[in-house]
Amino acid sequence: MFQLLQHFEAYFRRKSRPANSVGYHVYTREFDVVIDAHKLDSVLGRLPPDQEAAHAEAWTTFSCALEGWRTKVHLTALEATARIRAAVDTQDLAETAISILVDQSGSMRGQSMLLLAAACDIAQNFLVHLGVTTEVLGFTTVRWKGGESRRLWRRRGSRPFPGRLCDLLHIVYRSAEDRRASTGRRFKPMLRPDLPKENVDGDGEAIEWAVGRLMQAPARRRTLVILSDGVPADDSTLMANREDFLDRHLRDVIARIESTGDIKLVGVGIGFDTSTYYRTSSMISSVDDLGLSLIATLEEAIRGT
Template sequence: MSIDTARMRDSIAVTARLLAGENLRITMEGAQAFVQFDPTTYKPFRINVPALPDEATPELIQEIQGYLDHEVGHILFTTWEVVKAAEEAGLRSTHNIVEDCFIERAMGERFPGAAANLTRLHETFVAKITPELLREADDNEERRFHVLLVPFARALAGQWHFQKFMDTGGHWGNRRVRDLLDRLGPSVAARMPRLASSAECLEMAELWAGVIHASRNPTHRSKGMDAGKRPEERDSTSNISRPGTPSPADIVPDARDRTSARAPQTEANGGHSDIVGRNRPASQRDETERRRPHFQDPPVFGDDPFLDAASVSISDRGAALAKAAAYRVYTRDHDRIEPLELPNGFRHEYLVALGRHTASMTHVMQKDVERMMASHSRVSAVPGYRSGRLHAGNLYRLALGDDRVFRRRQVSTSTDSAVSLLVDNSGSMTGEKLQIAMASAYALSETLETVSVPHECLGFTTAPPWPDDAPGAPYETKIRYSRKQPIKMPIYKAFGERLTPGVRQRFAAMAVMQPGTQGNIDGESIGYAALRLASRKEVRKVMIVLSDGNPAGQGVRADLKAHLHATIKAVTEAGIEIVGIGIMSEHVREFYPRCLVLQRLGDLPACVMGELRRILTI
């Protein structure tokens, strides 16, 4: 587990939610990138990006952040009524090509960090995506022209990477590109960097579509004379904004076709959701499809050539990473770390019984810890008080009228340590093992709170697996995923909580009632706990894992075991000390370099005092 990669990976969805609000659902599932749209408003309601493995590079993560920032830009700055008008006029793709320039500029102005992410996406687009599309187009002039429309628009809008691409590649000399630029005229080109709304972008798209339509149909009236004029200045006979005029990107949707071919027919990728255009009345849908014949089967990705091509690139790289990764997760979206809800039927007597079973051990450990802390305490005499013991060195203050000539003894027992207790709550722990583990965690928590050591206590198990026929289930992909169950980590005590009666009840509920015990994905659970612990400001960080050993759950057992080894190594290298306590099992010795075995609850004080001594003294 790479803590830095995990932090960057988790920041993707968090950042997008902060930017776009609650109406946009961000998911990280499978290996594909795609967007789903509301069929009525045309507004995106879901963006999916690949569930990246630990091997994901910072460059790819930044590229995905750019992909999200692009779509969040639409959420923040697009006027969706205008998009609907563009759709009805058959200009949606052309409008998107133009509007993308506006919304990305607006994103960069409002969020400077988004500009860096979008720039990374631009670099990939001109270095990999566009050259590949041009190679596929070969000598087909029409296809090459459609490929060049995106960099052409962005270069006119002032995006440096696209300007350089057009310059160094000699693409300004492409006959169709040159003809379009000449027909538009300098005044229209100069407006591209200044577009400030979706309506202005639609106006520009109408100009583009009219000019391209005229150049494709020599008998059609040329728009070169009035293409640079605003709508109110055009001759009334001009049909630049003619509703039936097809946009250039609508005619040969190269990137969209390639993307659509990669979309699995599941709800996660749009197979069972409303797709733009499918839920309109039949007469309206038929009229739209008559004008745009390729829309007979609209793809889930919508009509954004730039975003569609980026989706293909990210999906290809995400799939390649997933297939090559040593440990593969379909999605982490359903993993939960939250306080344990007390089961129905919980009784106060359970807490009383837990306290009675652990009281003798807790008292022994607390006394030992207090003596240990006292022997390692730092004692100092602090001068400058008006009462206490007289400090001869400060008597000169009396001549100045200052009576602060006393000192006091201060004892500091701070260890600057933070501790995470992690308890295996899986089915194999059911019964006496889990009772011992929860009682031990409870006793350790009480002891650590007594000496004011910041700590938390978490459990780890799994939720029910995805059913085989669930939309987007990992079973429907060609990638063999290492786990097929969500992780569930109940919080018994968080760092910011005290051992109040309500917190103590969580320990008692799991110790006695043992609800929801299923599998145990040890590696990822330790990784989650390590991320929480790594965010603490204390210098020293220690994790104590109470488990019966082997990972178990629906997935690939060999992958789960190998990932546990790798995670313990990575966590240790990140500066977190990790100790395994085997609960009536020797299996911990296989995974934890520092470990001990607890066979009976009464052995806890003698078993763990050595580790507590290392934790509480430096």
């Protein structure tokens, strides 16, 4: 644990280097937001009537129209629970913490986000009933096209190589301190049609944020599962920096965390091969398979297979 914290201290010291440095840096954190999901209205505003109607329809589908899909995943979770309880001591389960980090980029909008929310809902119940400390987190940006960060950069003269140039939005759907069983409502905000935007946080900052939270959990075994459908991308950032700026940072963050061995990272690609980034990874060819694949990934993480 101390080794990992030392790595992060060194990382943030490197972030203070001059803006023309080739290393990763951030233009400003002034407009970044970390928020509980049920408070998203305070950041994104209330949905206009047409989007509110779309949100209500998505919630109805989430609550009522996925019965066959949910039943299949629930049965798989029950079978996995029996295998885990037969193989893993109850005390080991109590000393395990798992965080699920969800890509909420624009490409995940619609059916993908609907099934992702349903899969996370089933997965969290699966983990909580096993006695595993559980978090579910999301990442995107507050605004398109760099938002307030880019506007500030332009007002100040648009200096070259500004670093990350957008407003991050990190969302807590379930915190590790919350031990309640889910009614599913904590994932209703995930279905907002105005939520998915850029995938900039695939660049590593979301992983660092999730890891920092996971390190606070009272656990001996920690795993972070990252669900994503693509490489890190943010037009505002990439147009003002080197084209590999975000990709290199993602690889650097992953390598640094994996080298400590304190937290196991598992990359799950949705139509995207994550094996070039993570030592432990899997790929889901169809979003319809997300629920079954997520339960299988979590079982492997818990059993250490």
